[in-house]
Amino acid sequence: MKVLSRAFAMIVLLAVVSSMGVFAGNPTRSAIAATQAATMSAAGTFPRTITDGAGNSLTIAAKPARIVSVSLGSDEILLSLVDPSRVVAVTANALDPAQSNVADAAKKIPNQLAKADPEAVLALKPDLVFISPFTDAAVIKQLKDAKLAVFLLNAPTSIKDIEGNITAIGAATGDETRAADMINTMESRLAAISAAVKNVKPLTVLYYAPDGYSDGPGTTIDEVITRAGGINAVAAGGIKDLFPQLSDEFVVKQDPDVILLAGFNSYAPGFVDKFNKNPNFQTLKAIKNKRVVVANDAHIGAVSQYIVEGVADVAALLYPDAYATIATSQATSATAAATQVATAAQK
Numbered sequence: 001m002k003v004l005s006r007a008f009a010m011i012v013l014l015a016v017v018s019s020m021g022v023f024a025g026n027p028t029r030s031a032i033a034a035t036q037a038a039t040m041s042a043a044g045t046f047p048r049t050i051t052d053g054a055g056n057s058l059t060i061a062a063k064p065a066r067i068v069s070v071s072l073g074s075d076e077i078l079l080s081l082v083d084p085s086r087v088v089a090v091t092a093n094a095l096d097p098a099q100s101n102v103a104d105a106a107k108k109i110p111n112q113l114a115k116a117d118p119e120a121v122l123a124l125k126p127d128l129v130f131i132s133p134f135t136d137a138a139v140i141k142q143l144k145d146a147k148l149a150v151f152l153l154n155a156p157t158s159i160k161d162i163e164g165n166i167t168a169i170g171a172a173t174g175d176e177t178r179a180a181d182m183i184n185t186m187e188s189r190l191a192a193i194s195a196a197v198k199n200v201k202p203l204t205v206l207y208y209a210p211d212g213y214s215d216g217p218g219t220t221i222d223e224v225i226t227r228a229g230g231i232n233a234v235a236a237g238g239i240k241d242l243f244p245q246l247s248d249e250f251v252v253k254q255d256p257d258v259i260l261l262a263g264f265n266s267y268a269p270g271f272v273d274k275f276n277k278n279p280n281f282q283t284l285k286a287i288k289n290k291r292v293v294v295a296n297d298a299h300i301g302a303v304s305q306y307i308v309e310g311v312a313d314v315a316a317l318l319y320p321d322a323y324a325t326i327a328t329s330q331a332t333s334a335t336a337a338a339t340q341v342a343t344a345a346q347k
Contacts, residue, residue, distance in 0.1 A: 050171050053133065053154030060149050063174040064128035070116045071153055072100060074130035076304035077166055079105045080182060081175050088124050089113050098264045101298050101306040118142040128172060156303050157242075158223055159190070166305060186308050190227060192326045193315050197229030200319045203257035205230040206286075207295065208275065210268030212246045219243070220307060224300050228314035229322075230258070248280040258318060259286040264297035293317060 049059045067082070068089040069075045075090040079102045092114045093099050094106035106112065113120055116135045121143060129148055131140060133155045143150045151172050156162045163183045170179025205225045207215050215221035217235045219242055225232045233256040234244060265271040272294060276287065286292050300310035316323040 052151045054152040066126045068121055068124055068126040068129045071132035073303035076102050077169050081178055082173050182305050186305055189308050196322045196326045197315055197319050200229050200322050202231045203318050204233045205258045206233040206256040207260045209262035210265055210271045214246050216241050216244055224310045227311045230318050259292045260295040263295045
């Protein structure tokens with residue numbers, strides 16, 4: 001997929017999500033979840049009719065064996081959810097460790113799609129296609145007109161939304177038990193982090209991307225910060241926009257304790273150096289205290305189970321002593337989860 005600047009991506013997100021009505025809190029979301037639960041009462045059975053992230057009904061005749069993923073979020077979910085031999089294509093973005101948590105696994109998939117090219121998808125003869133809600137409507141129509149099973153993903157704005165996508169993908173692939181296990185692991189880790197940081201004095205945190213863009217209340221990065229025990233400086237400053245472009249004056253006025261610079265910044269050469277040398281920012285305590293850190297955007301910006309790694313990253317950065325109490329157990333859990341995935345893949 002072509003890499004877009006964060007600014008343009010944010011504009012696209014606002015337009016698409018607004019038009020599709022897939023914000024968190026949309027009553028359709030709970031209805032979809034209820035439908036999946038009712039439909040999947042007999043786990044693993046096919047044919048089955050499910051509801052995708054846009055509210056469309058989709059009938060899947062048999063357990064999918066040739067799955068195409070045209071979304072980084074579904075790439076990451078699928079490669080932990082199903083036997084990789086069932087996945088015939090992922091996105092080219094999945095190969096980029098600056099964005100992807102499955103770069104090594106993606107290399108083993110036969111095909112990597114640079115974009116949602118309907119001809120390329122059709123040539124793979126898939127029995128199930130997961131596609132981003134940002135995809136051109138004409139492409140989606142062409143795939144559906146070809147009688148493919150096309151699952152349009154939800155555009156998540158919260159961790160619960162991401163868990164909803166995991167549940168839905170599990171229902172579509174016939175791996176609902178594994179999907180539930182993945183969500184349970186996420187919730188267990190989040191609970192452990194919450195317990196570890198519950199008594200800390202909250203620090204203010206600013207996520208800052210090229211051109212001054214950030215993430216406000218109602219975004220996944222805002223939730224990552226708050227789940228890690230921090231206070232999002234954007235929200236604290238009274239900004240209610242999802243993806244505001246911040247002025248230098250706003251940043252200086254908020255003077256956050258910690259600044260997370262976007263790690264996925266290859267489209268803005270010199271971004272980190274420019275920020276650190278900005279004469280307007282030299283009074284910031286985060287600069288003075290050396291608490292300006294380049295974030296792992298593959299974690300903090302994930303729209304898959306890996307977003308929990310983002311919460312862990314931020315908690316460990318903000319409150320290393322408090323986080324140290326769970327670091328060992330988290331590492332053990334991660335090893336166990338990896339072993340479970342590997343064992344499942346061998347069956």
